[in-house]
Amino acid sequence: MTLFLQYLAAGIASGSTFALVATGFVVIYRVTGVINFAQGVFAVLGGFLAYSLLQAGVAHGLAESLAVLITAAIGLVVGLVALGRRGTPPLASLIVTLGLAIFSYAVVITTWGDHPISYEGLSGLLAIGGVSMQRQYVLIVGAAVVTFLALALLFGRTYLGMALTACSSDQRAARLMGIDVWRMGLLAFAVGGGLGGLAGVLLTPLQPVQFDSDVGIAVNGFAAAIFGGLVRPVTAFAGGLVLGVAEAMVAGYYRSSYETAIALAVMLALMLWQASRRAPSEE
């Protein structure tokens, strides 16, 4: 039983990072209609930036926060390139984000080399109800939940957030109100960058990252995001947790080489089940 709880804790922790990446996908997709395949890159860059800052002697906490801020700025730049000229179709933007992801490989290899890096997170164990878990897990889950609540406040309660929601709900109407949809898109990319960066900063102490770790991170995040139809942040967040827990269980009780495949198969099965419940004529 305690073994089960330990797998559960590990799954919830890694699932929380998927959830953060997934939320980034959702925020960007909702506002701009673009699936940002550079979403995993933010996590990788977040990890590397925090690593360098820590090496340079910046204190824990500050280093990670700075890394997240920088990835948010990088998100802005990615948005600037990906959105291109007004009227660039989303499929073109999607491929541009793939291009940017590949470009990041060149940047990471030139700056940091092609070896994986990692750094110390919160060390030590925390015992809760007989289950001891790494304190880094608790930090990850806490940070993810706080971030998610902050986003909910931003989108649900602030005027700016309402404008962002308006862009995702009806671009034409938003433009009629005088809302600059393009700028809101950039803002969404910055938020997405920060979310990805946060995931990377939290994840790197648990599993080392290298220049092309973004594929795995993006696939998991995308799987969680698509679970909520790419537009529902709460479902995407839940999807991330489901995925994380499923992977931890498969790795714990069966074989770790199957973890991603089985988790994806579960997601796929759920999706097919959802699709078969919808009336076939319904669009």
Added chain:
Amino acid sequence: MIGPRARSRRVVVAVLAAATLALPPLLPPEWQSLYVFIGLYAIVTCGLSLLMGFAGQVSLGQAAFYAIGAYAAAIPAVRGAPPALGLLAGTVVAAAIAAAIGVPLLRLRGHYLAFGTLAFQLILLTFIAEAGDLTGGDIGLRGIPPLGLGGVQAVTPVEYAYVTWVAVAAVFLVTRNVVRSRPGRALRALATSESAAAAAGVPVAAYKVMVFALSAAYAGLAGAIYAFFLSYIAPGSFPILLSIQFLVMAAVGGLGAVWGSLVGAAVVTLVVQLLQEVGSLPGMPTQVPAVLSYAVYALVLIVVMLLLPSGIVPALTARAASRRRDDAASTEATLGDDARASRLSSVP
């Protein structure tokens, strides 16, 4: 109806075909295998372009069918089956698996389908890596015999170039006929509006599965040739990045444009190759080839997509069409982009 333009186009196609076949022996040796790869990628991309441009379905896992074709050809061949059958096996098995998984999978739409195909590839790769007895596992399959029929064997890159480009021609011919057929025209309706197509009595679900299977058959054929050509395959030969590369080739060339798949495959393959060569010039630090190829590949991709978001071939043909229009001030002015693109793409 064969107008003067159609006739001149036929001449161009004939000249191109002759040049294609005359070229391999004339190429420097290191370009010969590149030539094979361009052909293989063009085959896969043609299927993907058909799937996306005509049936409006996105696949992020096309390399899965490339892998299936490769393994379906290689597994019997290393056990002594005649290699030529492998081409058939690769094509048929890929198509059959696509048809089988297509029935549930194609209920998913748009981005869901993109995810479904991506997930399928990852699951498949795990399966291949774990089914060691059959597939050689992570280490892969070695010693795949060369392609041959009777006493004739394809060994050199030039010989594989012929095999490949004959396959390209066959695939383009099939595609042209599919696009021009009645189902093909119905499919075009599918890409624009699924519900409208369904309302018009098009068996939407069946057609989608058929195109999916056809695109998988192309990928399977290319994968089979690939397996014989390299004589070694492993799960690592078919990463997600390869699927993405196919998507990029299709988009760069232009979706739904048959010639676009050739242009896209050639442009992307050549760019990557050129970069690797520049990067591995003597005196370069070891990381340079990788860095350079990632960076320039990415930049080419970004610039092409931002400047020509509909792809190279549609952009060129649109320009040609508008020039013609200016000359003749004909009624083409009222045709939308859709009509123009599909009309052009029906001419392989």
Added chain:
Amino acid sequence: MPEGSEPLLEVHDLVVRYGAATALDGVDLAVGRAEMVALVGPNGAGKTTLLDTVSGLVAPAAGRIELRGRLAQVPEGRRLFPEMTVEDNLRLGAWRVRDRRVGPVYELFPHLVELRRRKAGSLSCGEQQMVAVGRALMGQPDLLAVDELSLGLAPQIVDTLAEHLQDLNRRSGMAILLVEQNARLALDICSRAYVIEAGRIALTGPSEQLRNSPAVQAAYLGGAYEA
């Protein structure tokens, strides 16, 4: 148009294309301050395109637009943000201006007060049109462009809304450009009208005159006009 005063909106020789198709082909139109002008025409004539171009959503291929004041549009099909509450919809209407107080709109449409916390998507069509008009008013426009006021609404509701528009025009001097399929209604409440067909202004003049024109009667009023 009243002589002497500078028009609020002037459109000269406007050309708009969607790809190869020409939606507007040399349109001239003007709306004076405090004027109510109707724009009528068949489906696909280019009415929505004209409003969208004036609103800055569509870039013209040629021509000139001069707008000497603020414009707000009530779009065709209302286009509320369905997942947001009525009040949030209204407040977003004020994105361009500082003042986000919704009080004045509630004074105009008291019925909306009790709906303020409801999701806009759950309202009836008539209620939605009230919110759409209210949302546009939140932008404190000098010119209110209304696209298809009567679309899908019951006649009594259309009458009420039309009265509200006339009221706004009379009391605060807000100019109104009304696009309508229902030409009878448009000609009744507006003093001047344009008839647009296939991207060109086919006819223009005082409503009275158009109402009596046999061509307009045949095409838009379903035979002779009964007062």
